[in-house]
Amino acid sequence: MWLKYVNKFNGEYEVVIVKENITENEAYVLEEELMMKYGRQLVNLVNSGLKMNYALYDEYWAKRREVDELLKEAKKQEVVDVELAILHYKDAFLKMIDYEKIDINKGKEYTG
Structure with missing residues (x-):
């Protein structure tokens, strides 16, 4: 499986240990941050x-x-401006619902 990805990128890859000696929860948070930042490169x-x-x-x-x-x-x-803050929070909430409907693994929007 690893060779599949290495070959896809002409045999070029880099392994980086970003952080050591962290908890499992810290690792999950860090992984999510890195996936957001680097996406398909990982x-x-x-x-x-x-x-x-x-x-x-x-x-x-x-x-x-x-x-x-x-x-x-x-x-x-x-x-x-509390009222403006509330509007931003409402807008963010609606946008969260929107992006959480996206199923990136199946390539279609979740409808259930």
Whole structure:
């Protein structure tokens, strides 16, 4: 399986140990952050056999980053304009629902 990915990128790869001596939970959080930042550049044993729709993958993470920005802005607005903060939180919530419907593994939107 590893050779499949190495060959896909002309035999070029880099292994980087990002952090050592962390808890399992810290590792999951770090993994999610790295997946958000580097996406398709990473190979993960858990997702290696999945058929992924990369267009939907990109859409999912773009929407998720947009929500993160809305939440940051809402947090800032809490002390300045509570009503505006509430609007940002509502908008973020609706966008969360939108991106959570995307099924990147099957390449279609979850309807259940």
